[in-house]
Amino acid sequence: MSHANAALTPKARLRLARLIVEDGWSVAAAAKLFMVSWPTARRWELRYREHGPTAMNDNSSRPHTSPNRTTTSVVKKIVALRWRKRLGPVQIAYRLGLAASTVHAVLVRCRINRLRYIDRVTGEKIRRYEHPYPGAMIHVDVTKFGNIPDGGGHRFLGRQAGERNSRLTANRTGKRTSSGHPRLGTAFVHTVIDDYSRIAYAEIHQDEKAVTAIGVLQRAVQWFAARQVTVQKVLSDNGSAYRSQAWRDACQQLGVVPKRTRPYRPQTNGKVERFHRTLNDGWAYAKFYGSESARREALPGWIHEYNHHRPHTAIGNLPPISRLTNLPGQYS
The missing domain is CATH 3.30.420.10 (Ribonuclease H-like superfamily/Ribonuclease H)
Structure with missing residues (x-):
């Protein structure tokens, strides 16, 4: 996926590169047409020559290795404190001697960064499900x-007016409890x-x-x-x-x-x-x-x-x- 502020989409890059490589346009002319700099047009031309159309897509910026990534054992401790104690990043960081930002990053990665993602009773991660088509379940x-009694209930009229309407309704219907209270x-x-x-x-x-x-x-x-x-x-x-x-x-x-x-x-x-x-x-x-x-x-x-x-x-x-x-x- 191209960057949000990228001047060229992968499809536009391919059109630019083909104009230069296959149609014989100069780099400067193609750059002017697509309103990008000469080095940008040149870069996509060279990538097209070397690797073909597939090279027009962006490569992942993720590093091949992350030597400073939080270890699995520490992640397990963070998750355990989150599930069992329902602690926040600051409290977990204090207990484990970590930075709060590190704890928060781990919680986000494990998708338990919000307490509503955790079951209130068991403390376990909520597993949401959805059946694949209508009628399956x-x-x-x-x-x-x-x-509601005739005239409205106490939620909108207040306790006194609501009870009065309840009594009037019971008088009309004749429905009361054994103790004489209105039965609506x-x-x-x-x-x-x-x-x-x-x-x-x-x-x-x-x-x-x-x-x-x-x-x-x-x-x-x-x-x-x-x-x-x-x-x-x-x-x-x-x-x-x-x-x-x-x-x-x-x-x-x-x-x-x-x-x-x-x-x-x-x-x-x-x-x-x-x-x-x-x-x-x-x-x-x-x-x-x-x-x-x-x-x-x-x-x-x-x-x-x-x-x-x-x-x-x-x-x-x-x-x-x-x-x-x-x-x-x-x-x-």
């Missing part, structure tokens, strides 16, 4: 939101995320039972099929709905292989967990809703915005729909 999960209920949002494209599908229900989760999966598979995506595997946590025989039978009927995360390892299903945070910030608590029905009516529009317009940093700041431009069977 979808992630399913359920997130819960307390229903819970919105169970069943979410489905395609691992490769990050395309999202969501439905709101009154529970998270197996029969409800199965219905969501069936409709999600049909939804993806309408977009020419064939679902092959589904990854879930170890909730009772996903451990049931009914879930396994439904997956078998759909031709989908069910997978579950390791117990107490939500990171394995991290894509859908991260989507829940986006769902919270972008839809559930993004603005004032005067009622629960108003919030639920806003979900389809937000999902469309997320899938078709919102840039996603994990896929190069493009919307998820951009990764469905190729059809199944076209992936190598």
Whole structure:
């Protein structure tokens, strides 16, 4: 790759050299045409004569040997302190008697220079993965939101006004707990995320039972099929709905292989967990809703915005729909 400030690209260098060597131009004339100095034109002419077109590319500036490079044993000590103690470059340098810049260079080279690259529980390097094409794996999960009382909840109106609206809503619906407190209920949002494209599908229900989760999966598979995506595997946590025989039978009927995360390892299903945070910030608590029905009516529009317009940093700041431009069977 040529330097950012280079006057000539490899293709332009080749054209310049051929003008001189094959077409008989003078070095001065070719240099004037390409607006470079005479020595520059002469250099590319000689390289072309000696080594041909392949010599027009830049050679690596990396030295053949690095005698002052940090030894493997010291690198292992730096990595161990980073993983086990979660120390920064200054603290590690103090313990090992090194320069902080040296420690930082090693951490960058090992790709653990930021703490977010390290698992909080185990201290090990996070190993990110992505399936190669849409439908190869979808992630399913359920997130819960307390229903909003008529007139709005306490998040936007404050505790006093929110509780008053909750009481008025309970008086209208007649739903209260055994102790007399308002019972507004819970919105169970069943979410489905395609691992490769990050395309999202969501439905709101009154529970998270197996029969409800199965219905969501069936409709999600049909939804993806309408977009020419064939679902092959589904990854879930170890909730009772996903451990049931009914879930396994439904997956078998759909031709989908069910997978579950390791117990107490939500990171394995991290894509859908991260989507829940986006769902919270972008839809559930993004603005004032005067009622629960108003919030639920806003979900389809937000999902469309997320899938078709919102840039996603994990896929190069493009919307998820951009990764469905190729059809199944076209992936190598």
